[in-house]
Amino acid sequence: MNQIWLEAYIAIVEEKSITRAANRLNISQPALSKQVRSLEADVNTKLLTRSSKGIELTKAGQHFYQQAQSLLQEMNRTREKLMKMQQTDKLTIGCLPSISTSFLPDVINTDHSVFIQNHSEALVQSVINEQIDAAFIDASFWTKDLFITELFTENYYAVIPEQDMPVKSQMLEWKDIKKFPLILHTSPCDSRSRIIDFAKQYGDTPQIAREVPFGDFLYGYVLAGEGITIVPALLIKSIEYLNVQLIPVKDLERTIAVCTKTEAKRNRLLSLLDKSVFIKQ
Numbered sequence: 001m002n003q004i005w006l007e008a009y010i011a012i013v014e015e016k017s018i019t020r021a022a023n024r025l026n027i028s029q030p031a032l033s034k035q036v037r038s039l040e041a042d043v044n045t046k047l048l049t050r051s052s053k054g055i056e057l058t059k060a061g062q063h064f065y066q067q068a069q070s071l072l073q074e075m076n077r078t079r080e081k082l083m084k085m086q087q088t089d090k091l092t093i094g095c096l097p098s099i100s101t102s103f104l105p106d107v108i109n110t111d112h113s114v115f116i117q118n119h120s121e122a123l124v125q126s127v128i129n130e131q132i133d134a135a136f137i138d139a140s141f142w143t144k145d146l147f148i149t150e151l152f153t154e155n156y157y158a159v160i161p162e163q164d165m166p167v168k169s170q171m172l173e174w175k176d177i178k179k180f181p182l183i184l185h186t187s188p189c190d191s192r193s194r195i196i197d198f199a200k201q202y203g204d205t206p207q208i209a210r211e212v213p214f215g216d217f218l219y220g221y222v223l224a225g226e227g228i229t230i231v232p233a234l235l236i237k238s239i240e241y242l243n244v245q246l247i248p249v250k251d252l253e254r255t256i257a258v259c260t261k262t263e264a265k266r267n268r269l270l271s272l273l274d275k276s277v278f279i280k281q
Helices: 003-015 018-025 029-043 059-085 097-102 120-128 190-200 218-223 233-239 263-272
Strands: 048-051 054-057 092-095 113-116 134-138 147-161 182-185 208-212 229-232 244-260
Touching (some): 003 018, 097 113, 120 134, 182 218, 190 229, 190 244, 229 244, 244 263
Antiparallel strands (some): 048 054, 134 244
C-alpha cells in the first residue's frame, strides 16, 4: 500500500478539508484528490464523501482511518530499521518479502544489511555462493551443504471476500478451496509452489484466475471479486482491516528457518535474534 496515499487520507480526515489538507502537504488539490481516489481503488472501498457540510467519512472510512495511522507508523518504523540495517557492513542477511516486512524488523536487535528475494531456492544459492552470509528461508528448500536452524512453523490462510463465504468456517480443506479461482503471485514464488504442490497431493491442479507480479496489491483483486488467495500467517495482521475472511487451511503450512554456510555464521546470526523468538531444538 502506497505511503503517500495514506498520508493524503490521514491529512484530509484530520483537516476535514481537501483545501487545508493540500496546504498542509504542500500539493495541489487535484493531486490530493487523485491520491485518495487511488487509495479507494486500491482497497476497493469508498472512504470519503463530499457534502454541503464538507468532507464526511463513510463507515468503512472511519474504521480505515485508525488502521491507516497504525499502518503509516509501522511503515515508518520498518523503514527506519531497514535503513539502519543497511548502514553497516555486518552480516548480509537474505529473506523472503513476508519475513522482511512482518518478522525481521521485530526480531533482529542490531544493524545489518538486508537482501530480499521472493524465492527460497534463490536465497539458498546465494548463501552457497557466499553472496550473502545467512538467509531466512522456507525450510523445505534447505540443502545439506548448509547449516540450518528451524525457527517457527505457521499455517497458510485463505483470504476470501466476505460475500463469497457468508458462513465462516473454522478451517478449510483443499476440497473447499478448489471451488474458488485463485489469485497468486507470478513464479518464482515459494507460496505459489507450495499451493500447487498441495493441490497435487489431492490429484488436482489449482484454478489460477490471475497471476500478480510482486509489488502489486494482491488483495485488491480479491476485493474486486476475481477470486481468493492464500498467504502465510505472518501477513495476516497487515490485512485484517480488509473486508475479507481469513481462514486457516488444514495441512498447509511452512517452517521458517535460518541457514548459513558455516556454523560460526549461524551462531552469530542466532545471537542477534530477539529472545522472544522460539527456536526449535
